[in-house]
Amino acid sequence: MEDLPDALIGEIVKRVSSTSDLSSLSLVSKRLYKIEAESRHTIHIGCSLRPATDAIVSLCSRFHNLSKVDINYSGWTQDHGNQLDNHGLRILSSYCLSLSDITLSFCSYIDDTGLGYLAFCKKLITLRLNSATKITSSGLLAVAVGCKNLSALHLIDCNKISGAFEWLKYLGSDGSLEELKYRYDFSCENLKQLSLRRIVTVEEIGLRSLLGKCKSLEKLCLHFVLGLTDSDMITLAQNCSNLRSISLQLEPVFCEGPEGRVCRTPLTDESLKALAGCRMLQVVELTMFGCDYAYPEIGFTQEGLMMFFQSCPIRDLVLCGANIFDDEGMKALSSAQFLQTLELMDCVYITDAGMCLLADSPSLVNLTLRQSDGFSDVGVGEVVRARKLNSLIVEGCSRVSQKAVLGTAKSVRYERYYPGYGKLRRSSLSFEQD
Secondary structure (H helix, E strand, O other), X not given: OOOOOHHXXXXXXXXXXOHHHHHHHHOOOHHHHHHHHHHOOEEEEOOOOOOHHHHHHHHXXXXXXXXXXEEEOOOOOHHHOOOOOHHHHHHHHHHOOOOOEEEEEOOOOOOHHHHHHHHHOXXXXXXXXXXXXXXXXXXXXXXXXXXXXXXXXXXXXXXXXXXXXXXXXXXHOHHHXXXXXXXXXXXXXOOOEEEEEOOEOOOOOOHHHHHOOOOOOOEEEEEOOEOOOHHHHHHHXXXXXOOOEEEEEEOXXXXXXXXXXXXXXXXXXXXXXHHOOOOOOOEEEEEEXXXXXXXXXXXXXXXXXXXXXXXXXXXXXXXXXXXXXXXXXXXXXXXXXXXXXXXXXXXXXXXXXXXXXXXXXXXXXXXXXXXXXXXXXXXXXXXXXXXXXXEEEEEOOOOOOHHHXXXXXXXXXXXXXXXXXXXXXXXXXXXXEO
């Protein structure tokens, strides 16, 4: 080792993924201690960081080349001591000039002041906020203005952001955006990933105005966004020609329809028609929660879904809670030329006849079936005999037996659920094979 140059040893150290192994390695010699510190680009911080401020100073002083930091206080209690606070983020942004990816989860000591310090991280590309209860739109705006390279934004269960839409207005609306460009040279045209969960948006000055400016957007996740409309999806399709992945998780809301006020999921076939024009769209999730065949309704129709599936080069598809989708709809999936990975969950009106159609699917190699009781061994057996599957997952499908799936793919997982004591009880018939 003594004859090896530092650069080569550094490359070797980078291949060690275990944190405990890296720590042990750094204790071997002063030279390895220094090389390991210079090679460390990622750290995870949580409840064990005590005292938080002193510890972050020590970590940042040693690992000055950090590019990715994950701060997660899930499960934190007062017994763990103080969390990392605003001052800690100030230290992080001052020491770690190469920081490009940061996640803040359950950080109850950090507010807009602390988040504002991240505006000094000029190389920041990805920001994830998960249950950051003190962050508001003001703090988020400060980061967006200061970090010109920001290209991925994920917001999950951020209560104070959920109730405000000003940050979307400032990011996307014409007048405010022009003002920001004039004063701060701000642009959201580099944004490639956007994830919003339980966020409130308002028509014209909300999500629609932002999507109209995100020309580089490739991946979009909208989960339970209140105020979502067909106009948002139309704007998305018209402006985001690079869109490759979309995940929509929808729940019923009250909407105005031709026959008056109805309770349904907010998007209709108009959204599907617009998205059908996204010629690079390959990964799709459509999940509908809390809907019934009669009421509340799903805004999509089966005809709209079939048109969408046949129009886009979809490679991976997750369809969940689609109680409007039956064997007729399976015809569209079976003829989708590029479909390689399919997950069907809680699609209760698909029967053996519909499953048998998948036997003719030209590219299907991965199949996942969850919590659907309309088909049985007959339909699944037809698919696995006709297709050489790489993976097959069957969970909670009461009419599909272990015997029907055993040995049918390179990788198989099977779990069955039985009712018991008022809730579902998982059986012991769980296995994987390779």
